[in-house]
Amino acid sequence: MTIRKLCAASGCDDLAMPGAALCPDHEAERIARNRARRAKVKTAEEIRRRSKLYASPAWKKARGAFLEANPLCVDCAGLGLVTPATEVDHIARHEGDRARFWDRSNWQALCKSCHSRKTAREVLGRP
Numbered sequence: 001m002t003i004r005k006l007c008a009a010s011g012c013d014d015l016a017m018p019g020a021a022l023c024p025d026h027e028a029e030r031i032a033r034n035r036a037r038r039a040k041v042k043t044a045e046e047i048r049r050r051s052k053l054y055a056s057p058a059w060k061k062a063r064g065a066f067l068e069a070n071p072l073c074v075d076c077a078g079l080g081l082v083t084p085a086t087e088v089d090h091i092a093r094h095e096g097d098r099a100r101f102w103d104r105s106n107w108q109a110l111c112k113s114c115h116s117r118k119t120a121r122e123v124l125g126r127p
Contacts, residue, residue, distance in 0.1 A: 037124045050096050062102075063088045070109035075118075085109030093122060 004015045007023035014023035022030060053059060066088050076083035089110045094100035110118065 053096070053098070053101050062104075066104070066107055067109060072109065073111035073114055074108050075110055075114040083111045083114075086112050087115035089115050089118060 004018065005021070006012070007014045007016045007026055008021040009023070009026040012023060012026060014025070016022055017024055017027060020027060067085055071085055073081075073083040073085045087110045089108050090101070091106050091108050092100065094106070100106060
């Protein structure tokens with residue numbers, strides 16, 4: 001016998017789908033929201049164009065030098081944590097603009113976790 005639960009959506013009195021947390025209506029809304037977020041992600045062509053900047057030997061050299069000079073994650077440091085930085089983040093998105101891409105005053109050192117969280121917020125609009 002399968003135990004059914006109430007939908008996890010606030011104020012909903014319907015039963016969740018078997019093995020899920022939401023009722024069919026709220027699950028459909030969740031799927032639609034996720035599709036809309038993914039639609040915000042840039043096209044594959046734009047991603048390829050921008051990724052060429054990150055694949056260049058000049059970027060790899062500059063990135064390594066920046067991380068050597070800035071070895072700790074600035075977000076973690078703001079919380080009183082000491083975490084090694086592994087990523088060079090563009091504080092303001094460069095959108096493929098070479099001048100903004102190479103502007104070192106727009107760079108910050110982040111750990112993988114903080115960089116992934118920041119990127120998800122920017123690209124997908126997630127908190």
